[in-house]
Amino acid sequence: MGVVVKMDRQGRIVIPAKVRKELGARLFILELVKGEIRLKPIREVRLTDLCDSIEVDVDDFTDTHELRRALSREG
Template identity: 50%
Template sequence: MSVVVRVDSKGRIVIPKNIREALGIREKQLLMLRIVDGKIVLEPIGDVADKYYGVVRVEKWPSDLDEFLAGAVREWWRRST
């Protein structure tokens, strides 16, 4: 599937709806932009929740998830240094 798009004065392009739908790209989703052999390649990045699902395993979720995650990061940092 190919389509011609125009770059606006701020360097933006619009990805046509049919292409977004074909790739499952949603509003505010992150895309990886790379230059490969002189061409721009855009790839959808999965949701962070999907990407890291199952990384943290706990018996019971804490009442303060922010503090729990901060503690997990501190523990990871302590172990990695």
């Protein structure tokens, strides 16, 4: 989909609402590739999205001092 947009004096370009909605992101990586600008959306991840994403043994977390030492050893 090609859309003509204009850059203002501060270098800002307005991305049309339809495109923004389709991308579903507010953060982007901007790259210059062969004289063209490429925007790659960065999906924001909330911590709640990661809950229950892996299984862990809760017993491993009962001794917080040992957990801290183990994490320090792994660097």
